[in-house]
Amino acid sequence: MSEFEPKIVAFVCNWCTYAGADLTGTSRIKYSANVRIVRFPCTGRIDYMLLTKAFASGADGIIVSGCHPNDCHYTSGNFYARRRWMVFKKICDFMGIDTRRIVFSWVSAAEGGKWAEIVNSTNEEIKKLGPYESYHKLSTQDILA
């Protein structure tokens, strides 16, 4: 009976997207409760190994979001995040991690509506993809081995 409810983790920066999600709240725009937000000082801080960690811990989808290009609170952190993401994506492809499950986005502190849209669209997308069992299983076995 119960429909699949994906677990989505959002890695966001403190200055733009976290504040944007606050604005979604103050504007009372509703979105899916399947998302959990983890706050970082800057997308530049996000170590992509944490993404694999999240999948291993049971996440089905991940959102990474920070300030728009050129709006970074620290001028260029998001630029490096973006650059490292390009490399990491290749590693994911190599390791067989499904990069469709990782959504990269920019949400500014003024884009409360956009934040809700991104969560909802990611939620729908991950629902279509189903639970990320292959990875959960794989990593559990890895840990057991």
Add this chain to the structure above:
Amino acid sequence: MSESHNHLVDNSLSGKIKKETGVSVARCYQCGKCSAGCPVSVDMDYPPSLLIRKLQTGLPEHEEQVLRSKSIWFCLSCEMCIARCPMEVDIPPMMDYLRHESIRLKKVNPASKNIISFHKAFLDSIEQTGKLYEMGLIVDYKTRSFNLMQDVMLAPSMFAKGKLSILPEVIKNRRNMKQIFKNTLKNKQK
């Protein structure tokens, strides 16, 4: 997203110009430098910057005026405009394109009859002989343009100076030449 407007389908004449020639009339900020430098802007119905302005509005009546203008035919392709345009709006290829469109849509301005007749006579000469046969060109042009009196004075002195030959020079591979015309001009006109 911010890139999305690149995907807009633009069916205006300026949209087609951009697609076919890469020239963006939107870049023009109407400074008029091209018109001021254009050697034939006084002969034109719309000096180059005004022609661009008409394309910028995208209104059908303006586009019609452009295609029916004398300007596109009076343009000498001298490239002065692009040499000076601060925004690097490449007018000459745009003019070429507009001329082709004007012919295709049968909107050629009657006042440019002479110019087109000359171009056609010129190309006919090449198609026939592979080279420009100046004597033939003048005769041909005159019959097309009915401009019989003009330049009658010039031809005899040109003969005298050895500048006009009565017989054409002909290339050997005339088939190749016919082929080229068949594949390009004739192909288009059908």
Add this chain to the structure above:
Amino acid sequence: MARIGVFICHCGENISATVDCPKVSEVAAKFPGVVYSIDYKYMCSDPGQSMVVNAIKEHKLTGVVVSACSPRMHEPTFRRACAEAGLNPYLCEMANIREHCSWVHEKGDKTDQKAIDVVRMMVEKVKRNNALMSIKVPVTKTALVIGGGVAGIQAALDIANAGHKVIMVERDPSIGGHMSQLSETFPTLDCSQCILTPRMVEVAQNPNIKLYTYAEVESVEGFVGNFTVKIRKKAKSVDETVCNGCGLCTTKCPNKKIPNEFELGMGKRPAIYVPFPQAVPNIPVIDKINCTYYKTGKCKICEKVCQAKAIRFDQEDEIIEVAVGAIAICTGFDVKKTDFFPEYGYGKYKDIIDGLQFERMASASGPTSGEMRRPSDGQTPKKIVFVACAGSRDPAKGIEYCSKICCMYTAKHAMLYKHKVHDGTAYVFYMDIRAAGKNYDEFTRRGIEEDGAKYIRGRVSKIYERDGKLIVVGADTLMNAETVEIEADMVVLATAGVANPGAEELAQKLHVSYDQHKFFSEAHPKLKPVETNTAGIYLAGACQAPKDIPESVAAASGVAGKISCLFANNELTREPLIAFVDRTAPPEYSSCTGCFLCQPVCPYNAIEREDVKDRNGNLIKQLAYINPGLCQGCGTCVAVCKSKSIDIDGYTNSQMYYEVDALLNS
């Protein structure tokens, strides 16, 4: 063992209407390490805060999680409460169950579960928080002002009047900058020298200001509050302490045919010179490149005539080291010359001048004593053409941006010309009149309506000379783009305002960023317009982009305000959420491999190379060292370091790892 207290807030009904707060509190009580859990109506109210304070004391809490609104709202409130109870404030975290939960989701199990997960996440985080001390840095209450134009002058005077010490470094022999070259100024047409000179004198006389002219910044080290700056005092060949400014040397120097920079080549000066009569300081310098003595070893006439015995041919450049707490960059701008516009004659026609040259010509103290005289033959130009945007807004041959000040000064020039040549005609070729400022549009209108400047909307295509006249060919785009030809006696090009030569080099010395046009970059275009990205270094005036005097002065006062704020305290307090490199003792065992991949990614140049030496002083290894004065805590270096040798307080690797784990493994 961790002893964590959890406080669940209802926020009236803002949270409790959607989230089952008592249930969350109940579940949280069972999390490992949680010794106290409670829910309450308004946590941020006085009674709510007291609950936190009392619980800390009573239950000997080692960490606090307030599960309420966004930390962006009340984190400081609860950290203060913790401090009051004797708990390190950095051992307090907030779980956001209002903005990120109750306000955006429907009531139900899923929402409750989310609230529980978020609280668990913060509990796992707070267990791994370090007790941190705010960073205190001592502040040297002296400011360095680089550049002595109107912006630098304003900044220096404001800071000095706030009671702080100022060191001003000016590259030229005198302060004053471009404003000292201007004749009259828009939008009021008051005399530039008259309003500037008194301020220049004030700088020289203010006991709080130490002025170094003919000097440049050599190097800058350190961080906010604590910069060490080396200044190169170029040799003036004159002893400033002895010279009394009588000027005899300058009148006797036989070498008088050197083009005068201040007059932009329109006048001449001797080899020993004061750039202009009102110069501050009024002390001459010897131009070594042109001085006969320096060239040939013969002359020394200046030395002979100087009664004060102030000439020092053997003087050398001097390097001075100063300690300052803040730096204001006020190095201004430059104008492009006329010779880069090929169709306007390569600068080969004498009667085509630029705006700054026109200022000198219009200035009563200028080479023509303020009379309009064209350079080629000294005749009064009866027809003059001004060309706006001559090089600006021109990606093809010039620069793409709008230089902002030239619309206004061109209008001013047309007016000044008409005021001096009553029967003359002034034409202005323009594209748009950009006069957005208080009384600016009124000013340009006055030029058109009252002084009869003839504005033609179009860009000039070509200028050529014929029979002593300059033929200006343009178009009138308001008249079907018809060609307009004007036979002018003189042409003034409003050439582009560009970055000062040397700006790039200075930016690199100061580690501040600059844009593609080599103008200095502000930290934020709207909210931090006078700050750079480097804490403690500020910007004012036209070094940031072309600016007029009111804007330059406003920015300079802004900088002075910022610096005075900084100097208001003896110490600087900063959030301790900054990065640090793993430093075991002895340091050679640090996991840092010295790859320095971290170094270029830091937006604040906070990462330095530290030499590790053995007892004999031989270099064993280089380690990364993060300067706590410069690090702003973005964490980019943490993510970049492959050997995981950098960590950042507040967002440590282990905190983030356990947060993610706790969030998902419910």
Add this chain to the structure above:
Amino acid sequence: MQKIKLGYYPGCSLEGSSREYNESVQAIAEKLGIELVSIPDWNCCGATAAHNLNKELSLSLPARNLALAEEAGLKELVVPCAACYSRFTTTQHELMHDETMHQKVNGIIGKEYKGNLRILNVIQFIEEFIIDKLDDNIKFEFNKKVACYYGCLLVRPNKILNFDRTEDPQTMDVVMKKLGADSIDWAYKTECCGAGFSVSFTEAVGRLSGKIVEDADHRGAEALIVACPMCHSNLDMRRPEIDKYNGKKLNIPVLYITQAIGLALGIDRNILGLQRHFVTVKLNDFKPFAKKIEVENLQITEEI
């Protein structure tokens, strides 16, 4: 002297109305030991007409010539006519930057152009192969005041041609100074003469060429120096229209730069084709060449 062999494309005008240009190029080449090898079975470049009416045709006509030149094993191609030079260079540029068009044109002409030719206009030809030989071969100093007229096609579009600067070019002036001439600064160096409108829109040509001739004459030039057959025929043959526009008769002659070089080398006037001009070329009393003329190398300051 070792003979240099270069590819040559005379073009239609040089075989007809501007044959004296051809004659003078050939004469100086021969005098200085250069052999010009014409492209076998070359055809017309299509000039203005082709690109006004059809883009592919305008590329195919020059492309056939380029392909033939390549087939004949030529490395350099000297193209004295500025209009042909412009069409050739533009075609080469377009084909090398647009692979689809390149393939298409190859199909149309039934040949493949690989793009290995160096296309030289007459000034480049002079700079590279003639100028160094001048000192040893000059007999007379061209001691006249001249106005060098570049027209539009030699220098524009600069992005493609990449030759000299678009405004106030100097290369011809440098050559003329080398011959001993006093080349003046004037206003119409690169203004269009009316080019291909010579027959179809003669009034415009009268006006445009009229301004050019008048300005050169007004500034005291004794000859106009050109490097393009279209410029020459407009400025020389259209004198009645020019004089009508100016309301006065101007007698300033128009010389091809190769004719000027020929005169300095002491080649017979009739071999250089001076008798074919409509405006009589009176210039004589040249001074015998005495010593090397040092011309300062031009500093191009335009491009930043």
